[in-house]
Amino acid sequence: MGLVEKIKKLCDEQNITFAELERRIGISNGQIRRWDKVSPKNDNLLKVAEHFNVSLDYLNNRTKIRSVVDQNCEEKETHTIAAHIKDDVTEDEMDDIKKYIEFLKSKRH
Structure with missing residues (x-):
């Protein structure tokens, strides 16, 4: 697209x-x-x-994730962020996304 x-x-x-x-x-x-x-x-x-x-x-189609996690926002559940991802994400890609979100959360503390 x-x-x-x-x-x-x-x-x-x-x-x-x-x-x-x-x-x-x-x-x-x-x-x-x-x-x-x-x-x-x-x-x-x-x-x-x-x-x-x-x-x-x-x-620019470099990611399927619509927005960047706001570093100042309250901690969001993974499924909330995943809702912004297209349907064609594979299970392995979703696992990688979840790991990355957890990594970002760990850096905030």
Whole structure:
């Protein structure tokens, strides 16, 4: 899934159009559709990520995890974070994710 497709999916989840997203985050009209052909400016991509509370890695298909664990938040259950992961994660990948979450939790204490 490409960047524009990923953003479209996120927009659909919030029932907003690209135009509405562009207005909300303060970028020019029609900008997002152009990202199929031209790479977006980093600050514009960051605005999109912040709006949807997802990581840049998620937008760029480098991870299936939508957001980064907030180091200042209360400890979250693994299943809450796993809810943000696509259905096509294998059992081995899920085990690795759980181990990584436990590792992050241990570093906070």
